[in-house]
Amino acid sequence: MTTTPTQTITVRNYVSGRWLAPDSSPYQEVINPATGEAIAHVPLSTAADVAAAIEGAAAAFPAWRRTPPEDRIQYLFKLKQLLEEHLDELARIITTENGKTLAEAKGELRRAIENVEVACGIPTMMQGRVLEDVARGIDETMIRQPLGVVAAITPFNFPAMIPFWFLPYAIACGNTFVLKPSERVPLSMLRAFELMEALDLPPGVLTLVNGGKAAVDALLEHPLVRAISFVGSTPVARYIYAKASEHGKRVQCQGGAKNHVIVLPDADMPSATQIIADSAFGCAGQRCLAVSVAVAVGEAQKTFRDAIAEAASSMRVGFGLEPDVQMGPVITRESKTRIEALVERGAQEGAQLLVDGRKPRIPRYDSGNFVRPTVFDRVPPDGELASTEIFGPVLSLVPARDVDEAIAILARSPYGNQASLFTSSGAAARKFRYEAPAGNIGINIGVAAPMAYFPFSGWKQSFFGALHAQGNDAIEFYTDKKVVIERWIQEHSRKF
Ligand code: NAD
Numbered sequence: 001m002t003t004t005p006t007q008t009i010t011v012r013n014y015v016s017g018r019w020l021a022p023d024s025s026p027y028q029e030v031i032n033p034a035t036g037e038a039i040a041h042v043p044l045s046t047a048a049d050v051a052a053a054i055e056g057a058a059a060a061f062p063a064w065r066r067t068p069p070e071d072r073i074q075y076l077f078k079l080k081q082l083l084e085e086h087l088d089e090l091a092r093i094i095t096t097e098n099g100k101t102l103a104e105a106k107g108e109l110r111r112a113i114e115n116v117e118v119a120c121g122i123p124t125m126m127q128g129r130v131l132e133d134v135a136r137g138i139d140e141t142m143i144r145q146p147l148g149v150v151a152a153i154t155p156f157n158f159p160a161m162i163p164f165w166f167l168p169y170a171i172a173c174g175n176t177f178v179l180k181p182s183e184r185v186p187l188s189m190l191r192a193f194e195l196m197e198a199l200d201l202p203p204g205v206l207t208l209v210n211g212g213k214a215a216v217d218a219l220l221e222h223p224l225v226r227a228i229s230f231v232g233s234t235p236v237a238r239y240i241y242a243k244a245s246e247h248g249k250r251v252q253c254q255g256g257a258k259n260h261v262i263v264l265p266d267a268d269m270p271s272a273t274q275i276i277a278d279s280a281f282g283c284a285g286q287r288c289l290a291v292s293v294a295v296a297v298g299e300a301q302k303t304f305r306d307a308i309a310e311a312a313s314s315m316r317v318g319f320g321l322e323p324d325v326q327m328g329p330v331i332t333r334e335s336k337t338r339i340e341a342l343v344e345r346g347a348q349e350g351a352q353l354l355v356d357g358r359k360p361r362i363p364r365y366d367s368g369n370f371v372r373p374t375v376f377d378r379v380p381p382d383g384e385l386a387s388t389e390i391f392g393p394v395l396s397l398v399p400a401r402d403v404d405e406a407i408a409i410l411a412r413s414p415y416g417n418q419a420s421l422f423t424s425s426g427a428a429a430r431k432f433r434y435e436a437p438a439g440n441i442g443i444n445i446g447v448a449a450p451m452a453y454f455p456f457s458g459w460k461q462s463f464f465g466a467l468h469a470q471g472n473d474a475i476e477f478y479t480d481k482k483v484v485i486e487r488w489i490q491e492h493s494r495k496f
Contacts, residue, residue: 011042011186011210013049014193016056017203022049025211028183033099033329034319036367040097042186045211050218053209057149057176058224060204065146065174067202069123072172075199079168080116082195083109090191092321094159097185099328099369100283101320105160112164114452115470119168125475126173138487144479146174147226147250151219153180153240155232156331157286157391159188165456166229169474171205175226178207180219182232184331186210220244227477229469230254231288234389234415234461241464252465252477254288254458256389257417260410261291261446262432264403265299267422269307272444276395276422277311279446281373284330285393288462289418289440289447293379293386295398295406305354305377305397312355312373312395318362329369330392336369339392343374346385346396351376357393381409389415403428411437416459418448439463 011030012019022043030040043049064072083090087109094105128143152166163179170177181189193208209215219225220243227250230240237255244251261276279291296304320328330336340358347353357372371392379386379396386396400406410419420442421432429443439457442448450456455468467477 008038009040009187011040011190013043013045013053013210014206014208015053016059016207020049022046025049028212030097030184030186031332032096033331034365034368034370036369040187042183042210044183045209045215045218047214047218050209050211050215051222053178053207054149054219054222054224056204057178057207060176060202061146061148064171064176064202064205067174069126069172069174072174073120073122075201076116076120076168076172078199079196080113080120082198083113083116083192086191086195090160090188093191094185094188095320095328097187098156098159099320099331100286101325101328104283104320108158108161111161111449111452115164116168118452118471119172119474122169122172122475125472126479128481134485137490138485141484141486143482143484144173144475145482147478147480148175149178149225150175150227150229150478151178151180151225152229153216153219153232154182156182156184157283157288159185160192162231163189163192165231165469166474167206169470170478171201173475173478175478176205176207178209178219178225180209180211180215183210183212216240217243220249221247223247225249227251229477231469237464250477252467252469253463254456254469255462255464256391256415257288257290257458257462258293258387258389258413258415259289259291259418259420259438260293260295260413261420261422261442262295262297262400262403262406262410263300263304264297264421264423264425264428265303266424267300267304267444268424269300269303272422273304273307273311275444275446277308277315277373279420280395281312281315281327281393282447284328284371286330286391287447289449291395291420291446292390293396293398293410295400295409297400297402297406301397301399308395308397309354309375312357312375315373317360317370317372319365319368327373327393329365330371331369333369335392336371339371339390339394342385342388342390342392343394346376346379346383346394349380349383349385351379351383351385351396354397382412387413403431407432407435414460415462417462418442420445420448439468
């Protein structure tokens with residue numbers, strides 16, 4: 001069995017520049033999903049622990065906001081270098097606690113670093129605007145000021161990338177930042193925060209609090225927290241959006257997904273199959289942009305079905321630290337049980353099980369949470385399989401006569417995180433781009449993840465709020481606009 005890079009460790013919080021192991025809170029085990037081994041214990045911080053962390057962040061704010069943006073981004077240049085130097089180490093930690101392959105973990109870290117790079121542009125991006133002579137002799141200026149303490153609550157599926165959708169922009173804009181990572185994968189951010197100590201940021205600019213619902217509620221209720229960013233499932237997103245709003249906070253909540261891909265018969269079938277297989281089964285189907293329903297049009301119902309079934313069957317599944325593994329386990333034993341139960345119900349609702357990935361035998365990893373790639377054909381478009389977020393390596397094929405019917409099927413989804421089309425027709429692509437009701441659109445792309453200088457743009461029940469993560473939306477989210485109108489009376493007696 002491959003050795004893991006972490007021993008059983010006790011996760012700590014990072015508050016006011018000091019490491020704390022809360023002693024009043026319960027601890028929860030962190031499990032390696034490939035081996036079933038306990039690798040760490042994470043504190044479930046109490047409201048009092050979180051309040052102390054927020055107060056530390058608030059105390060750091062006045063001096064940090066006065067630090068010139070040019071000086072603030074110097075820390076980010078160093079942070080980029082630090083993440084590059086420790087990329088392999090961090091990737092191994094991600095694989096160990098999350099289960100994705102090492103290549104996938106490195107890919108997510110590249111996306112994290114990209115956000116640090118973009119936030120280095122804050123001295124330009126954060127600028128306001130001025131109009132002279134809005135009336136005779138009167139000038140009007142809009143300036144952007146940081147909010148204060150801002151917090152992010154993040155999910156298990158990208159333990160490093162998602163915190164970095166927020167952290168670099170928040171602090172570059174002059175806020176102090178509190179992170180509450182997923183209690184299922186706290187080790188990547190534990191190590192990242194240990195590394196970030198070398199940046200010599202003033203204590204309290206960056207804060208790490210670990211925990212679950214009690215810690216989240218404490219962040220949502222605390223009057224010193226000005227803004228909340230959340231990424232996770234839709235029911236929790238809805239809860240956080242309502243509760244943070246009730247407490248007067250600015251809030252952006254990215255929720256769950258059920259992503260459709262339409263495959264037209266004129267698509268380049270070998271490349272479409274490879275890309276869609278990676279989207280549906282990569283990260284064990286636990287990407288929020290994973291394709292989950294493939295609507296095959298006309299002849300593609302046969303050509304794509306045969307090709308994707310073959311691709312699914314030949315995928316190498318195992319512990320992501322081992323070479324040549326293409327897909328790892330799902331996050332918990334409960335996830336595996338839930339996914340396998342959904343597959344069972346899918347078969348009962350009349351879908352045809354083409355490739356059954358339940359209860360696989362992965363040599364040497366009997367205690368891992370493995371589900372192999374699974375493919376259903378002839379899935380009822382409005383049944384449970386086609387409409388529930390499975391968050392596992394299960395692809396449902398739904399037939400459609402033409403592109404209009406295919407778009408109508410995906411438009412009925414309550415989610416709108418991503419929609420993709422595979423075709424060689426520009427006209428079909430243009431129609432799809434124009435009509436598909438989702439925030440992230442892929443044309444011959446399987447995982448349409450926006451680069452850091454574009455917003456990560458979910459729609460419908462995949463997003464609650466107005467401003468998305470990344471790019472200019474992040475600057476809007478992390479700053480308040482102040483408008484100044486000035487008149488200076490000319491003293492006629494004075495000569496200038
Ligand atoms: P989750 O909703 O269970 O947890 C996310 C965060 O919320 C964690 O930090 C967790 O501690 C906290 N939390 C959980 N239950 C809570 C509760 N009842 N009250 C308050 N806080 C609570 O999500 P997850 O299982 O970690 O992540 C998977 C989900 O995230 C999927 O639905 C996936 O689609 C979604 N996701 C969405 C995006 C996106 O960009 N839209 C990106 C990644 C993941």
